[in-house]
Amino acid sequence: MIFRRYGAFTGGIDLPDEKDKLLSEPIAVADTPKRLLVPLSPCGGPPARPIVSGGSRVAAGDKLAEAAGLDGVDVLAPLGGRVIGISQAAIATEEGFLTSPAVELAELQDAERIVCTEAGRDWHATDPQTLLNQLASSSLTTHRHPLRPLALWARQAREARCDTLIANVVEGQPYVTADHRLLAEFGWEAVEGLAILGRAIGAERLILAVDERYTEHYRNVIEPARLHGIARVAVAHKYPAGADEVLVKVLTRRPVPAGESAVNVGVAVVGAATCLAVRQQVACGRPLTHRVVTVAGDGVARSGNYWAPLGMSCAELAGTAEGLIHGGPMTGLACPPDAVVGPATDAVLCLTQAIGPRRSGVPSPCIRCGWCAEHCPARLNVAALNDDFELGQVDHARGAGVMACVECGVCAYVCPARLPLTHRVRQLKRTWASASGRTSLGAAPR
Amino acid sequence: MTMAENSASAPSKRVTSALLPGRSAPFLHAPEGARTVYLVTLGAACGPLAAGTVIFGWRSLVVAAVTVLTCAGVERVYYRVTRTPALLGRSHAYLTGMLLALTLPAFVPWYVAMVAGAFAILVGKAVFGGVGHFLWQPALVGRLAAAVIFPVALQPAAWPVLAQDRLLVGDIQRCRAVDDYRQWQGRSAPPGADGFVVSTPAAALGGLTTDPPTYSALAYAPADAPADKGPLLLDLPPVNDLLVGTTPGGIGETCAVVILVAGVYLIYRGYVKWQLPAFFVLSAWSVAAVAPLHLAGAGGLASTVWWPLTTEGLDVGFTYANYQILTGELLLAAFFLAPEMTSRPVTAAGQAVFGAGCGILAMLMKLYLQLPIPCYLAVLAMNTFTPIIDGLFSRRRGKIAPSAA
Numbered sequence: 128m129i130f131r132r133y134g135a136f137t138g139g140i141d142l143p144d145e146k147d148k149l150l151s152e153p154i155a156v157a158d159t160p161k162r163l164l165v166p167l168s169p170c171g172g173p174p175a176r177p178i179v180s181g182g183s184r185v186a187a188g189d190k191l192a193e194a195a196g197l198d199g200v201d202v203l204a205p206l207g208g209r210v211i212g213i214s215q216a217a218i219a220t221e222e223g224f225l226t227s228p229a230v231e232l233a234e235l236q237d238a239e240r241i242v243c244t245e246a247g248r249d250w251h252a253t254d255p256q257t258l259l260n261q262l263a264s265s266s267l268t269t270h271r272h273p274l275r276p277l278a279l280w281a282r283q284a285r286e287a288r289c290d291t292l293i294a295n296v297v298e299g300q301p302y303v304t305a306d307h308r309l310l311a312e313f314g315w316e317a318v319e320g321l322a323i324l325g326r327a328i329g330a331e332r333l334i335l336a337v338d339e340r341y342t343e344h345y346r347n348v349i350e351p352a353r354l355h356g357i358a359r360v361a362v363a364h365k366y367p368a369g370a371d372e373v374l375v376k377v378l379t380r381r382p383v384p385a386g387e388s389a390v391n392v393g394v395a396v397v398g399a400a401t402c403l404a405v406r407q408q409v410a411c412g413r414p415l416t417h418r419v420v421t422v423a424g425d426g427v428a429r430s431g432n433y434w435a436p437l438g439m440s441c442a443e444l445a446g447t448a449e450g451l452i453h454g455g456p457m458t459g460l461a462c463p464p465d466a467v468v469g470p471a472t473d474a475v476l477c478l479t480q481a482i483g484p485r486r487s488g489v490p491s492p493c494i495r496c497g498w499c500a501e502h503c504p505a506r507l508n509v510a511a512l513n514d515d516f517e518l519g520q521v522d523h524a525r526g527a528g529v530m531a532c533v534e535c536g537v538c539a540y541v542c543p544a545r546l547p548l549t550h551r552v553r554q555l556k557r558t559w560a561s562a563s564g565r566t567s568l569g570a571a572p573r
Numbered sequence: 574m575t576m577a578e579n580s581a582s583a584p585s586k587r588v589t590s591a592l593l594p595g596r597s598a599p600f601l602h603a604p605e606g607a608r609t610v611y612l613v614t615l616g617a618a619c620g621p622l623a624a625g626t627v628i629f630g631w632r633s634l635v636v637a638a639v640t641v642l643t644c645a646g647v648e649r650v651y652y653r654v655t656r657t658p659a660l661l662g663r664s665h666a667y668l669t670g671m672l673l674a675l676t677l678p679a680f681v682p683w684y685v686a687m688v689a690g691a692f693a694i695l696v697g698k699a700v701f702g703g704v705g706h707f708l709w710q711p712a713l714v715g716r717l718a719a720a721v722i723f724p725v726a727l728q729p730a731a732w733p734v735l736a737q738d739r740l741l742v743g744d745i746q747r748c749r750a751v752d753d754y755r756q757w758q759g760r761s762a763p764p765g766a767d768g769f770v771v772s773t774p775a776a777a778l779g780g781l782t783t784d785p786p787t788y789s790a791l792a793y794a795p796a797d798a799p800a801d802k803g804p805l806l807l808d809l810p811p812v813n814d815l816l817v818g819t820t821p822g823g824i825g826e827t828c829a830v831v832i833l834v835a836g837v838y839l840i841y842r843g844y845v846k847w848q849l850p851a852f853f854v855l856s857a858w859s860v861a862a863v864a865p866l867h868l869a870g871a872g873g874l875a876s877t878v879w880w881p882l883t884t885e886g887l888d889v890g891f892t893y894a895n896y897q898i899l900t901g902e903l904l905l906a907a908f909f910l911a912p913e914m915t916s917r918p919v920t921a922a923g924q925a926v927f928g929a930g931c932g933i934l935a936m937l938m939k940l941y942l943q944l945p946i947p948c949y950l951a952v953l954a955m956n957t958f959t960p961i962i963d964g965l966f967s968r969r970r971g972k973i974a975p976s977a978a
Contacts, residue, residue: 137970142601301601385969456600478600492659492705494607497846497919510919511967528969536599543607544705550597 130361138504139365145301157433164216164229165438170274171220172198201266205416205436208235216467247410258327270400284328284395292330297369300455303474305419306399314348320406322355333357367535386530426477441466452476457536499538505531509538516551611664620835621825629679637674643690644670659703672712675825692718732821736762743767757819775901815899826902836908845912849928853907856932861897906948916956923966
């Protein structure tokens with residue numbers, strides 16, 4: 128068995144795929160932008176301290192700023208160029224866009240080869256603590272939500288004694304093919320990165336989870352995964368099989384407590400891009416300062432999968448500034464004009480048909496069809512939560528389990544009354560979290 | 574100012590674009606809207622209407638047109654006056670009118686249909702605030718109002734049914750009573766009329782529990798039974814008539830085959846969860862199978878308790894329970910009226926409870942209370958409990974891990 132099949136889960140929905148055009152489209156290098164706004168706090172923590180001065184020239188990979196503490200990372204120049212100064216850029220985090228100070232680079236040089244594909248340093252004999260130190264001294268972040276420095280992620284995983292590490296390459300959302308292409312083209316590098324991470328955090332069980340529909344494309348990862356002892360699992364093509372809580376429940380049978388992260392049940396989850404970045408850092412000593420971004424939708428100038436340098440403007444990448452969506456269409460954010468490519472930017476979409484009020488319709492009263500509750504992967508009665516939202520009963524919503532919501536967007540997708548249910552449930556979660564003094568949602572306290 | 578100071582003095586500021594309604598995820602939407610739901614249900618309801626038009630003649634279409642136009646017109650006028658935003662769409666008014674027409678007999682005068690439609694919209698829907706806000710199924714509110722206001726027109730002692738050579742074109746109001754009517758099949762129309770006036774099978778079954786009892790037994794009359802109290806089965810139509818729907822009743826109530834096909838289509842579309850009609854019919858069947866009746870005793874002197882499954886054997890009890898399901902308005906209520914989205918519970922478990930409650934209440938009313946529309950009354954009664962059932966099932970489903978917070 129090449130990819131083991133796993134059962135599905137309660138709820139969820141079969142979304143229109145819309146990936147056909149880009150599934151086999153190789154990753155291209157994005158056109159060199161006119162300028163870059165490299166964010167100093169790519170994870171939303173305190174901004175890094177710049178160590179370059181305005182007007183100086185930097186080469187690709189040079190350090191632009193130093194981490195301000197454990198919450199930050201070093202910031203490197205993705206491309207060579209001249210430093211203009213400090214300005215502002217918007218970075219997508221789990222909570223929405225943050226405005227972060229950013230180093231502005233101009234007169235940029237073209238990127239050389241982005242991924243080092245040779246056999247790198249042998250890390251098998253390195254002890255886990257040294258690997259952790261290498262990660263801690265680097266500029267790496269997790270390349271998916273929740274965003275945080277990889278060193279912090281690894282420390283949390285070690286402290287929680289995670290015995291399982293899952294590489295989540297289940298890209299369930301329509302249009303998005305970034306992780307898929309990355310695994311299809313840089314499969315053995317990503318798998319090696321997963322093995323490095325597993326050794327660093329001391330996980331005994333490594334799982335590579337992919338979508339059952341696209342296993343054809345992943346033949347190149349089978350041999351290296353077998354070599355590193357990584358279980359290959361194909362999960363059912365049903366959205367949101369890729370939500371961390373759902374995936375962990377399906378693969379390990381451990382239910383994630385409502386409002387907590389999978390780390391708390393001893394399972395760490397990473398993405399394909401993170402694995403590739405780790406492999407680059409540890410085996411080749413060359414940090415990854417680019418990100419695979421899917422540019423798709425009927426409103427973009429050129430659709431495709433691109434290596435985009437961190438800090439490139441989303442509008443420039445898409446070739447349009449109107450109605451851009453950052454991330455997948457089910458969980459993404461509406462792009463502000465100054466949004467730049469950050470570590471978690473897996474897609475920049477422009478869906479002119481989908482975003483307007485004509486298609487989404489005017490919200491009407493709930494007709495109590497129950498489809499939201501039927502399709503909710505967290506088994507929530509979303510219609511009752513909508514009542515709680517309208518009546519302002521946050522405590523009642525909390526009692527009904529609102530913190531278990533994974534914010535996948537299925538309830539608002541199916542709602543025949545066009546109610547913004549996901550938005551309302553998210554509001555309930557935020558209200559309850561701020562009332563109870565939590566700072567971070569769906570994640571362990573930082 | 575150095576660059577370090579510059580960056581330190583500009584802390585991260587939150588931009589709440591993620592929380593703006595209308596510009597937040599998901600950016601995709603399923604194509605089915607509330608309007609789709611109502612119009613597809615309306616299309617499915619055209620099946621029983623077509624069957625009713627064939628069986629009860631062209632007057633069925635007149636009744637349907639009157640109720641649909643009345644519902645739509647009354648809702649328009651009410652919207653013009655009050656500007657209630659939830660009455661903006663018209664599709665639900667059409668659906669309400671159509672369902673109301675299915676519950677009415679074809680021979681009712683036009684004003685009965687009109688009053689029922691006006692009550693359905695005004696009392697059943699508009700005063701509650703329109704789509705999504707009403708408590709009781711509006712069509713049934715209209716039907717109940719009609720039954721209360723026009724008891725004579727809606728509850729005659731015997732009901733007409735068209736003869737098989739006058740289907741579709743016959744006038745249901747030109748029917749005549751005949752003495753030897755046993756079954757619909759094979760009978761041509763009596764001279765000068767388009768059909769027969771016969772007693773409804775529901776009325777015959779209702780005669781089981783009357784005081785004094787009308788029947789001495791179901792299938793096998795005791796040897797010493799009085800001559801006027803024969804077995805019930807002689808007064809019931811053959812089961813073919815019940816399946817095809819050529820028995821007296823409301824326009825859309827009688828044709829079991831078409832109701833089942835249309836109902837299964839609605840289940841396939843996901844507009845009706847199978848739990849509701851399944852629990853409705855099964856619980857009604859179970860009650861019919863175990864609830865005791867009082868029949869005339871041997872010699873007609875003392876009434877005896879008759880247990881469906883034991884007294885005359887399993888086969889007679891089984892047939893009897895099936896007759897109870899197939900006669901009257903139970904199937905239409907289970908597949909079209911009880912699953913009205915707004916007035917039923919939200920979750921599948923809640924709908925199972927709701928359906929079971931409807932079935933039990935309907936069969937108890939049918940057996941022991943001589944009420945005109947027992948299944949509709951049961952649905953209305955359970956609609957009243959919908960908010961309570963919803964409250965019972967408002968929590969997260971399944972086994973839930975303990976939360977640390």
